[in-house]
Amino acid sequence: MKLLRTLMAAATALAVTAFAAPSFAADDPGPAAYAKALNGKRVMLVPLAMGFDLAQGWAHYLKKEVEAWGGTFETRDPNWVVDAGAQAITDAIASDTRPNVLIIHAPDLNSYSKLMKKAQAAGTYVMLVDNPANFPADAFVGSDWDKLGQLEAEAAIKGCGENSSKKIGLVQGDQANSSSLYQYAGIMKVLEKHPDFQVVAKPDSNWDATTSRNVTTTMLQQHPDICSIIDFWDGDATGASAAIRDAKLDGKVFLVTTGGGEKAADCDKLEDGTYGAVVMTDLARQSGDMNAIIKFLLQSGQPAGTSHTYIYTLEKATTKADLKPDSCWDLKALQAEAAAK
Amino acid sequence: MNAIGWPNWRRLNQEGIVFAIAILLFAAAALGLPGFLTADNLVAIVRSVSVLGILALGMAVVIIGRGIDLSAVAIMAMSVAWYLQLLNTGTSDGLAFVYVLAGVLAIGLLNGFLVAYADVPAIFVTLATGSFVFGYVRSQLITQDAVPVPGGHWVELLGGVRFLDIPIEVFVFAGLAFLVFLFLRYTKWGRFIYFAGDNPVAARNIGVPVRPMLVLRYVLSALVALIAGLLTAASLHSINTRIVNSTLLYDIVLVAVIGGIGLSGGRGGVRNVLVGAALIGILLNAMTIIDIPLLYQNLIKAAILLGAIIVDGIINPRDEQTAQQGDI
Numbered sequence: 259m260k261l262l263r264t265l266m267a268a269a270t271a272l273a274v275t276a277f278a279a280p281s282f283a284a285d286d287p288g289p290a291a292y293a294k295a296l297n298g299k300r301v302m303l304v305p306l307a308m309g310f311d312l313a314q315g316w317a318h319y320l321k322k323e324v325e326a327w328g329g330t331f332e333t334r335d336p337n338w339v340v341d342a343g344a345q346a347i348t349d350a351i352a353s354d355t356r357p358n359v360l361i362i363h364a365p366d367l368n369s370y371s372k373l374m375k376k377a378q379a380a381g382t383y384v385m386l387v388d389n390p391a392n393f394p395a396d397a398f399v400g401s402d403w404d405k406l407g408q409l410e411a412e413a414a415i416k417g418c419g420e421n422s423s424k425k426i427g428l429v430q431g432d433q434a435n436s437s438s439l440y441q442y443a444g445i446m447k448v449l450e451k452h453p454d455f456q457v458v459a460k461p462d463s464n465w466d467a468t469t470s471r472n473v474t475t476t477m478l479q480q481h482p483d484i485c486s487i488i489d490f491w492d493g494d495a496t497g498a499s500a501a502i503r504d505a506k507l508d509g510k511v512f513l514v515t516t517g518g519g520e521k522a523a524d525c526d527k528l529e530d531g532t533y534g535a536v537v538m539t540d541l542a543r544q545s546g547d548m549n550a551i552i553k554f555l556l557q558s559g560q561p562a563g564t565s566h567t568y569i570y571t572l573e574k575a576t577t578k579a580d581l582k583p584d585s586c587w588d589l590k591a592l593q594a595e596a597a598a599k
Numbered sequence: 600m601n602a603i604g605w606p607n608w609r610r611l612n613q614e615g616i617v618f619a620i621a622i623l624l625f626a627a628a629a630l631g632l633p634g635f636l637t638a639d640n641l642v643a644i645v646r647s648v649s650v651l652g653i654l655a656l657g658m659a660v661v662i663i664g665r666g667i668d669l670s671a672v673a674i675m676a677m678s679v680a681w682y683l684q685l686l687n688t689g690t691s692d693g694l695a696f697v698y699v700l701a702g703v704l705a706i707g708l709l710n711g712f713l714v715a716y717a718d719v720p721a722i723f724v725t726l727a728t729g730s731f732v733f734g735y736v737r738s739q740l741i742t743q744d745a746v747p748v749p750g751g752h753w754v755e756l757l758g759g760v761r762f763l764d765i766p767i768e769v770f771v772f773a774g775l776a777f778l779v780f781l782f783l784r785y786t787k788w789g790r791f792i793y794f795a796g797d798n799p800v801a802a803r804n805i806g807v808p809v810r811p812m813l814v815l816r817y818v819l820s821a822l823v824a825l826i827a828g829l830l831t832a833a834s835l836h837s838i839n840t841r842i843v844n845s846t847l848l849y850d851i852v853l854v855a856v857i858g859g860i861g862l863s864g865g866r867g868g869v870r871n872v873l874v875g876a877a878l879i880g881i882l883l884n885a886m887t888i889i890d891i892p893l894l895y896q897n898l899i900k901a902a903i904l905l906g907a908i909i910v911d912g913i914i915n916p917r918d919e920q921t922a923q924q925g926d927i
Contacts, residue, residue: 309737309744309840337737338844433894462893466845467835472647476887479643480634493745496835500758504766504834522747593742 295557297328302357304346305387306365308335310493311520311589312388312541313363318592319545320361324552332357340365347373351380359383359552364391366434378563383555387548390436394566397551399544401516402570403437406537407444410488410514413535413575415452417512418485427477428460429470429489429498441490441516458484463494470497478505485512492517492524492536499532514575525586528578535577541587544571614859614871616910620903621878628885635888642765648854648880649768650827651847655854655872656779657823661816662855663783665796665864666714666721668820670706670729672848677736678703679828679838683746683754692752699825706732707821711814725817733843747837758833768830775823780869788812797865846897854879857904878903 301324305313317333324331334350336343347370350357360382364370371393374384378396386393388400414426428445431438442460449455459477463470470489478484478501487502489495495515502511512534517524519538527533547569558565576585629636654671661668678699685695706728713724737744748755760767783789794802795809803809832838858875860867882903886896 307744307841311743314743338841433892459887459890461887461890464845464893466842467837467839468650468831468842471835472643472883473887475643475647476640476884479637479640480888493839493841496745496837500835523745589743 292553292557293328296553299329299359299556300355300357301329301331301359301361301552302350303331303333303361303363303387304336304343304350305333305363306336306343306389307338308333309337310518311523312518312539314589315518315520315541315587315592316361316387316545316548318596319542320548320552323545323549327553330355340369344370344373347377351377351382356380357382358556359385361385361387361548362391362395363387364389364393364436367392367436375563381562383552383562385548385551385555387544388437390440394563396555396562396565397567397569399548399551399569400571401437401539401573403440404444404447405570406516406573407441407446408448409444409537409573409575410441410516410535411445411448413537413577414486414488414512414514415448415455417514417534417577418455422485423483424455425458425481425484426455427458427474427481427484427487429474429477429487429494430460430462431465431490431494432462438490445488463489463491463497465491465494467494467497467500470494471501472497474498474501475504478502478507478511482507485510486534487511487513489513489515491515492527492533495533499527519586521586521588522590524576525581528576528581531578535575537573537575538585539571539573547571612859613857613907613910614867614874617857617859617878617907618874620907621874621881624878624881624885628881628888632885632888635885640884642769644880644884645769645772646766647883648876649766649772650831651850651854651879652772652872652876653768653775653823653827653830654847654851655876656775656869657820657827658851659855659860659867659869659872660779660783660792661721661820662860662862663796663864663867664792664813664816665799666813666816667725667852667862668710668817669722669725669848670710670732671725671820671824671851672845673729673732673843674703674706674821675824675828675831676838676840676842677732678825679832680746680840681736681740683748683832683838684741686749686752687746703821703825704818707818708814710821711817714817715810715813729843733840737840741840744841745837745839748832754829754833755836757829758836766834768834771826771830775826776869776873783868788815792816793865850879853900853904857907 301320303317303320305316307313308317321331334346336346343365347360347362350360360377362370362374362384364386368391371391374393374395377384383396386395386398386400390398418424418426428442430442433439449457458481461473461477463473474487474497487498489498492515495513499513502508502513509531513532514535515533516537518541524533524536524538528536551569634640654675657671658668681702682695682699685698686692710725710728713719714721757767762770783792791802791807791812794807795812799809828838854875855872856862857878858867858871860871882900883896886899
């Protein structure tokens with residue numbers, strides 16, 4: 259009997275211990291450590307400009323998340339001027355409210371390298387977004403532009419078809435921006451594997467829609483049998499599409515471009531046939547990656563400049579055939595959401 | 600060349616030099632580049648410089664009166680961006696247009712008033728108002744760099760208008776060029792612009808209303824910029840305010856100056872704008888056909904401009920009057 263009683267007592271004790279276990283769960287050290295590492299931290303985004311879809315989308319998702327964990331989120335608007343961006347970064351590093359994480363959208367491979375080094379030396383994590391640069395940032399989040407170019411070229415080849423002229427025209431951005439250079443390299447890689455396809459012209463638009471229209475007009479006059487044109491950005495591809503429309507070649511020239519997947523800029527134009535295919539960045543996911551990296555870096559405890567990671571966003575060429583209601587995000591809806599607050 | 604009359608062919612001036620270069624380029628391109636000398640391509644050349652040429656017409660009128668309007672591109676892009684934004688947010692078309700027209704007139708008047716009555720140099724006034732217009736409209740009135748034209752709106756339909764397969768902006772450019780020509784050559788106020796540009800003090804002494812006319816020129820320039828902006832939006836179905844950061848403003852001055860409109864004022868006319876626009880149009884088109892990268896295109900453009908200025912400097916040394924007054 260004594261043994262039984264002892265056993266029962268032991269069982270009771272065990273049960274008590276077992277039932278008491280949830281009180282340990284309430285002491286999960288995670289949230290406290292998380293709050294301690296993140297609370298009051300500052301995140302600053304310096305894009306090329308705040309006036310276009312990508313930057314406004316990033317800012318929306320980052321702000322929502324950063325403010326939710328008790329941080330401060332700020333943006334600076336260099337309005338496409340490299341010097342103004344440099345000034346904004348310099349001021350940010352020198353100010354009393356130096357950001358803990360600086361997210362930089364680099365205008366070219368080299369301009370901000372020294373400043374980013376200075377930022378890291380001051381203890382700020384530097385994250386590059388969208389455009390790579392010749393600098394070992396703590397993290398790069400954005401497109402693999404080479405891969406993106408390959409996807410564009412594959413879409414163009416598919417859009418042309420086997421029985422076409424197999425002539426492709428490129429409207430490049432410029433000869434300085436990494437997104438333009440790597441995109442070109444990617445396109446050429448694919449075209450090398452398809453030697454029957456040839457690039458008949460590759461003018462630059464300098465990211466300007468009017469220039470894009472003028473060079474595309476000339477290109478179409480020189481080679482009226484072009485079956486596909488790849489314009490390196492949806493921001494100026496409106497010009498290339500105007501040239502195609504003016505030449506009455508709608509439906510005959512398959513226009514491929516790339517963009518941030520904004521509804522009015524990309525999906526609406528796939529829907530109405532202006533663009534044949536758009537390699538779109540999943541902006542919400544890309545912003546999610548940035549948020550995750552910010553949270554990781556701030557908790558990692560490692561000094562700025564010691565980690566180098568590349569988080570490439572999954573890209574996909576979307577055509578009218580595979581458009582879904584959620585293929586794009588809607589800037590107007592985000593703005594309305596922000597205005598409602 | 601006499602100040603505003605027909606060219607004196609015995610003496611080669613900058614306009615003549617640039618015209619000769621344009622003809623040479625044209626001949627070389629016609630012979631060497633397949634597809635250059637086709638009707639479609641010639642139309643494309645004129646079209647590609649139409650908006651530039653229209654802006655240069657406005658600039659020419661200001662420069663002849665010894666001024667300069669550095670706010671032209673900002674007015675062009677921002678007025679139309681604001682107009683489209685108003686339409687996109689549901690303002691009625693008529694009301695939106697009245698707002699924008701009033702805004703454009705106000706900036707033109709402000710430019711003119713500050714230059715004419717406050718005696719601030721034009722280059723500073725228009726630089727400042729240009730930045731102001733851009734900054735105010737961009738930050739307060741519109742939400743994005745690129746503003747689309749609402750579907751089915753007359754601006755969108757305007758872009759599709761063709762006569763004889765020639766886009767509308769070519770006709771607008773030709774029409775405006777003819778109007779400015781008539782204004783400068785056959786109206787009293789047009790002639791006065793040359794007097795005022797050549798010697799403002801003397802013009803005032805003989806009773807020319809120098810100051811009100813100065814205001815008028817900046818208002819004209821602002822209105823011309825609005826027209827250029829509407830045509831740009833018509834063709835692209837949207838307007839991108841990034842154009843304010845581009846080299847367009849310098850290209851406008853380039854077209855006017857390379858054609859032979861002296862920055863010291865009082866000289867030149869519509870023909871100079873046409874010659875300058877022809878050179879730039881042929882040059883850009885030929886370079887695009889040859890597929891020359893943009894960096895080299897800018898280099899070649901700049902080299903030709905420098906060449907024309909140097910040759911002009913050698914053939915036509917600066918006269919005593921300009922040396923004393925100085926350029927702007």
